Amino acid sequence: MHTAFTILIDGLTYASWLFIVALGLTLVFGVLKILNIAHGSFYALGAYAAASFVGWGASMKWAPGLSLVCMLLAAIAVAVVLAPLTERGLLRFFYGRDEVLLVLVTYAMFLILEDVTKLVWGANPYYVSEPYGLFGNIDIGVQSWVGYDFALVALAVIVGGIVWWGLNRTRQGKIMLAVIHNAEIASSMGVNVSRVYMLAFTVGIFLAALGGAFTAPMISVQPGVSVGVIIVSFAVVIIGGLGSIEGAAIGALIVGLARSFAVHVAPVAELFSIYIVMAVVLMFRPEGLFQRTQTRKI
Known part of the structure; x- marks a missing residue:
């Protein structure tokens, strides 16, 4: 239970700034x-x-x-x-x-x-x-977080x-x-x-x-801090659906929790955990979770 709560808090923290950027x-x-x-x-x-x-x-x-x-x-x-x-x-x-x-x-x-x-x-x-x-x-309990x-x-x-x-x-x-x-x-x-x-x-x-x-x-x-950010931000908008505010929020939350889970449970999987989640989502929803229906132009 303690580990699950830690994963949740760390995931929310990571997802917060990522959501703003995405x-x-x-x-x-x-x-x-x-x-x-x-x-x-x-x-x-x-x-x-x-x-x-x-x-x-x-x-x-x-x-x-x-x-x-x-x-x-x-x-x-x-x-x-x-x-x-x-x-x-x-x-x-x-x-x-x-x-x-x-x-x-x-x-x-x-x-x-x-x-x-x-x-x-x-x-x-x-x-x-x-x-x-x-x-x-x-x-919170036995754990301390930075405010x-x-x-x-x-x-x-x-x-x-x-x-x-x-x-x-x-x-x-x-x-x-x-x-x-x-x-x-x-x-x-x-x-x-x-x-x-x-x-x-x-x-x-x-x-x-x-x-x-x-x-x-x-x-x-x-130098180089921008490279990782743009890659993860693209993962967020692809998961949530390009052009969707709701998708950016849900995508950032999914990415944040996936990364936090990997860090605490399987650290060796941290680097590619986000891309595994993205691949799974795209298998079932190629347009993203919240992609709006596009008008067909004739």
Whole structure:
């Protein structure tokens, strides 16, 4: 019973940040129909920017609690700076082209951003220790967990709720849903599709950077961190169904629990446990668990 509870808590912690990142990936695909290989690079940039912002705040003798604000500002800065450069300066010229070409373009962007991070921050790892101790430890039975892990779970719930509310309860969100359903019809009815693309891509980058920023206190921020993130994020959206918020949540939970189970029960299977789960799901649901029915075009 104790082991099962530990697996559950660790799985939820891993799934929380993964859901935030995968939510941005699935939102960009739902609106722009782009499999963004560079999504992991935005995660890494969020982590690096958070490390820089928190370090700057510490040098200014700010209160430790403001480090959370620094991490949020880091994610916003990454989205504000990179979204216009990427979407307006590059991706917009490839809309309507073959999907494989878009994948290659985002892969090239991934390679460029990897080198940019090395040029700006170097090859040495960064550590963001201040925020991790803000919430103390939480004792449950004989086991003790870091309070920051539970705060990260709460953040994932809040972010998921805000995105769902924004899409389903606001005017701009309903316009975005109309573009997701059929961009051509939405454009013919006066919707500025280009502006919707820009908004969706900005939110997607922000979510990736937010996941990176708030994961930075739990990891060593170093070159190559983006590679593992994009692979696992793709596993999440493939399991849940591309373009589905509910699928991203369930997919992240499945991946988190599968990894946690492997770590505690069969550590040698950790590296491929996620892919086993993905293969099993795709055997029975090739379109993913929550893939919406696609309109057939004649």
